[in-house]
Amino acid sequence: MIDPKDTECKNLVLSIKLMAKHLDGMADTFEIAEIKKMLNYILKAENIFVMGAGRSGLVGKAFAMRLMHLGFSVYVVGETTTPAVKKEDVVIGISGSGETRSIVDLGKIAKEIGSTLIAVTSNKDSTIVDISDNVVLIPGRIKDNGGGYLERHMRGDYRNLTPLGTSFEISSLVFFDAMIAELISIMGVSEDDLKSRHTTLE
Amino acid sequence: MIDPKDTECKNLVLSIKLMAKHLDGMADTFEIAEIKKMLNYILKAENIFVMGAGRSGLVGKAFAMRLMHLGFSVYVVGETTTPAVKKEDVVIGISGSGETRSIVDLGKIAKEIGSTLIAVTSNKDSTIVDISDNVVLIPGRIKDNGGGYLERHMRGDYRNLTPLGTSFEISSLVFFDAMIAELISIMGVSEDDLKSRHTTLE
Amino acid sequence: MIDPKDTECKNLVLSIKLMAKHLDGMADTFEIAEIKKMLNYILKAENIFVMGAGRSGLVGKAFAMRLMHLGFSVYVVGETTTPAVKKEDVVIGISGSGETRSIVDLGKIAKEIGSTLIAVTSNKDSTIVDISDNVVLIPGRIKDNGGGYLERHMRGDYRNLTPLGTSFEISSLVFFDAMIAELISIMGVSEDDLKSRHTTLE
Amino acid sequence: MIDPKDTECKNLVLSIKLMAKHLDGMADTFEIAEIKKMLNYILKAENIFVMGAGRSGLVGKAFAMRLMHLGFSVYVVGETTTPAVKKEDVVIGISGSGETRSIVDLGKIAKEIGSTLIAVTSNKDSTIVDISDNVVLIPGRIKDNGGGYLERHMRGDYRNLTPLGTSFEISSLVFFDAMIAELISIMGVSEDDLKSRHTTLE
Numbered sequence: 001m002i003d004p005k006d007t008e009c010k011n012l013v014l015s016i017k018l019m020a021k022h023l024d025g026m027a028d029t030f031e032i033a034e035i036k037k038m039l040n041y042i043l044k045a046e047n048i049f050v051m052g053a054g055r056s057g058l059v060g061k062a063f064a065m066r067l068m069h070l071g072f073s074v075y076v077v078g079e080t081t082t083p084a085v086k087k088e089d090v091v092i093g094i095s096g097s098g099e100t101r102s103i104v105d106l107g108k109i110a111k112e113i114g115s116t117l118i119a120v121t122s123n124k125d126s127t128i129v130d131i132s133d134n135v136v137l138i139p140g141r142i143k144d145n146g147g148g149y150l151e152r153h154m155r156g157d158y159r160n161l162t163p164l165g166t167s168f169e170i171s172s173l174v175f176f177d178a179m180i181a182e183l184i185s186i187m188g189v190s191e192d193d194l195k196s197r198h199t200t201l202e
Numbered sequence: 203m204i205d206p207k208d209t210e211c212k213n214l215v216l217s218i219k220l221m222a223k224h225l226d227g228m229a230d231t232f233e234i235a236e237i238k239k240m241l242n243y244i245l246k247a248e249n250i251f252v253m254g255a256g257r258s259g260l261v262g263k264a265f266a267m268r269l270m271h272l273g274f275s276v277y278v279v280g281e282t283t284t285p286a287v288k289k290e291d292v293v294i295g296i297s298g299s300g301e302t303r304s305i306v307d308l309g310k311i312a313k314e315i316g317s318t319l320i321a322v323t324s325n326k327d328s329t330i331v332d333i334s335d336n337v338v339l340i341p342g343r344i345k346d347n348g349g350g351y352l353e354r355h356m357r358g359d360y361r362n363l364t365p366l367g368t369s370f371e372i373s374s375l376v377f378f379d380a381m382i383a384e385l386i387s388i389m390g391v392s393e394d395d396l397k398s399r400h401t402t403l404e
Numbered sequence: 405m406i407d408p409k410d411t412e413c414k415n416l417v418l419s420i421k422l423m424a425k426h427l428d429g430m431a432d433t434f435e436i437a438e439i440k441k442m443l444n445y446i447l448k449a450e451n452i453f454v455m456g457a458g459r460s461g462l463v464g465k466a467f468a469m470r471l472m473h474l475g476f477s478v479y480v481v482g483e484t485t486t487p488a489v490k491k492e493d494v495v496i497g498i499s500g501s502g503e504t505r506s507i508v509d510l511g512k513i514a515k516e517i518g519s520t521l522i523a524v525t526s527n528k529d530s531t532i533v534d535i536s537d538n539v540v541l542i543p544g545r546i547k548d549n550g551g552g553y554l555e556r557h558m559r560g561d562y563r564n565l566t567p568l569g570t571s572f573e574i575s576s577l578v579f580f581d582a583m584i585a586e587l588i589s590i591m592g593v594s595e596d597d598l599k600s601r602h603t604t605l606e
Numbered sequence: 607m608i609d610p611k612d613t614e615c616k617n618l619v620l621s622i623k624l625m626a627k628h629l630d631g632m633a634d635t636f637e638i639a640e641i642k643k644m645l646n647y648i649l650k651a652e653n654i655f656v657m658g659a660g661r662s663g664l665v666g667k668a669f670a671m672r673l674m675h676l677g678f679s680v681y682v683v684g685e686t687t688t689p690a691v692k693k694e695d696v697v698i699g700i701s702g703s704g705e706t707r708s709i710v711d712l713g714k715i716a717k718e719i720g721s722t723l724i725a726v727t728s729n730k731d732s733t734i735v736d737i738s739d740n741v742v743l744i745p746g747r748i749k750d751n752g753g754g755y756l757e758r759h760m761r762g763d764y765r766n767l768t769p770l771g772t773s774f775e776i777s778s779l780v781f782f783d784a785m786i787a788e789l790i791s792i793m794g795v796s797e798d799d800l801k802s803r804h805t806t807l808e
Contacts, residue, residue: 002390004388005242011386012232012380012381016376019225019380020225023218023221024223027214027219027222030214039209051605053404054267061260064485068484074485076483077603078606080469080483081479081480081483083472083601091605109604159393160393161383162383163396170375177217177372178214181365182209182217184213185204188203191362197487198366199481199487199488200489201455202304278685278686282674284805285674286803293807303509315806402719403691403715405794408645408792411645411792413641415790415791416641416787419783420630423784424626428623431619434619440610440613444611447610458804458808462664465664469660473769473770564797565787566787567787567800573668578622579622581621581772582619585618586618589617594765599770602660606660606707
């Protein structure tokens with residue numbers, strides 16, 4: 001254990017710089033046809049359901065909150081007043097590995113019901129991709145099977161700079177917030193419209 | 203309303219590029235003495251409590267989860283089994299404006315108990331800063347009183363690219379994950395140590 | 405510490421018998437005019453918001469879930485996609501003492517907005533009662549200032565049989581579920597209607 | 607739809623009276639050997655994990671909160687800082703039908719890890735019972751295969767008085783709170799000990 005007084009916080013600075021570069025590169029990697037398809041599904045959905053486990057679930061909640069601010073009928077899977085999914089609904093599943101058991105299981109149920117399933121994942125060879133109608137690939141690190149900026153540019157220690165799903169989680173949050181920016185433009189609304197739907201009881 | 207087929211997703215790409223630049227700049231703005239103080243408080247805390255409202259609360263949960271992976275005794279304010287705060291504990295309050303009512307109220311209670319209060323905020327002239335023992339300033343946009351990269355480089359429409367607290371929320375998530383990278387280095391642990399504490403029931 | 409092998413579980417049996425008697429007595433204490441008023445507010449609400457702290461919050465969530473099963477537009481204060489409260493909405497605040505700070509504060513905000521506030525509490529001389537449009541009194545034990553069946557019939561040790569807010573929390577859950585039974589009858593729906601709205605993703 | 611002004615709230619009163627009788631009868635049905643086994647597992651557990659879906663999950667949270675007030679190291683499955691389950695830990699699964707998919711799946715994982723699994727259910731012929739080390743049967747109504755007081759005494763309309771899992775959920779909450787009363791007696795603690803651990807930040 002190092003005394004925190006003796007650190008110069010190089011790892012802190014380095015991990016932020018790396019994430020910045022990773023995100024800058026990510027903006028150029030998207031398959032725009034898939035993004036347009038996702039925008040279209042969201043705009044036409046009767047209801048939107050968002051799901052993810054662990055930190056991916058938190059990212060999903062952050063997206064769901066902004067969709068609510070935009071006026072969409074949106075629910076987080078697992079919250080108290082989330083109703084039954086129907087055929088006309090869109091379900092967005094977030095999983096870096098694309099293999100998170102609960103998310104894959106719920107994705108299958110969504111498909112059995114006949115609803116639209118959108119996967120946001122880092123792993124194009126995954127079960128969630130196989131069963132989804134629409135896939136957005138996020139260049140985050142996958143647990144055993146890397147890809148993306150960090151892997152190509154770092155030598156070994158990147159694991160400790162963005163441990164576990166960190167890179168995917170930050171990248172997917174930034175992607176979802178960029179989707180919000182795009183939706184604001186498409187829908188012709190402004191920040192004030194969002195503000196008017198922001199919770200007054202917090 | 204534009205048909206999503208006719209968009210080229212320029213706002214999506216632009217908002218990601220802007221966030222990447224904002225984060226790259228952020229890494230150079232930290233007051234390292236305050237960061238070291240925060241690292242020291244975390245390492246010596248009996249228990250750590252994290253609190254935030256709305257999307258800042260989600261960012262706090264993402265940080266709390268990683269602190270748990272590192273082996274800290276950490277709780278999210280408002281969750282089921284979160285116990286009473288005591289003098290020996292550290293409370294981390296997250297609020298872009300530094301004026302979120304519930305967070306400021308809880309911060310005051312934490313100070314009355316005698317525990318250590320750490321503020322993570324964009325607003326150095328705020329109530330949360332006034333009552334905190336340790337302050338980390340995040341260069342995010344504040345609602346009525348801007349600052350940071352986006353404001354200096356955009357002309358008006360940045361509001362729609364990173365609406366409401368978006369810039370603060372992403373920036374503080376990246377900052378907290380960078381603190382985890384620094385703690386991993388200070389504590390001499392590895393990604394495998396984190397993995398061993400990752401929930402097995404998800 | 406007694407060895408659990410040596411207990412006959414008398415306190416377990418006694419506390420259940422006491423709660424059963426308490427509930428049986430409770431059914432006769434309601435002011436039916438206030439209940440009808442509450443039914444009317446719920447049936448006419450644009451949206452219903454439910455709030456409570458700690459275990460009272462859990463009771464509120466259980467009620468909100470059943471209101472969703474009945475087809476109401478209902479939200480839990482503090483959950484991800486809960487929108488802004490408006491004048492046409494009804495806010496239900498649950499607090500045994502009627503003085504829980506966060507609930508009283510949010511109740512005041514709800515009244516400033518012009519929405520209808522309903523209090524479910526054990527304490528008729530409380531702040532939440534003062535500011536509410538409609539009050540349902542639950543004969544549970546209040547922390548320092550008792551009432552209800554248990555107090556009248558036990559001699560001292562009742563505190564340990566239903567510690568803290570236990571009596572209020574169970575009683576209010578049973579009351580809310582009885583409201584659901586009444587709504588089912590008034591609305592002419594059946595259990596199958598509820599089942600059709602029950603989440604499919606769990 | 608009946609006008610609420612024209613109701614006499616008979617269903618409200620009837621459903622409370624029925625639940626009171628159901629609970630009074632329940633107190634005599636427990637297999638005390640299984641209850642003692644559960645008390646013993648709880649008292650010796652390194653950590654306790656509580657899990658349930660929907661309203662059963664809320665009941666589990668209410669129990670977990672009181673166990674925390676008693677000083678146990680207790681976690682709710684799915685909350686932010688819940689760590690990995692280990693062999694020395696006890697997992698409590700709550701499911702009226704005993705077949706809730708997510709709970710059964712997680713129960714199997716808990717058994718693979720080697721931890722102790724306790725089932726609280728209404729259905730003795732269920733998967734959760736088959737895989738558990740300890741089973742507490744709650745005389746609640748099961749969806750297609752009834753039992754308990756309400757079924758024996760009502761003629762058909764009981765379904766609408768306690769729809770879906772209502773009877774199980776109330777009964778299991780009352781059972782868990784009775785376990786708390788028993789633990790208070792066994793551990794020789796008092797309400798004041800609980801109060802000292804009650805959250806100060808709410």
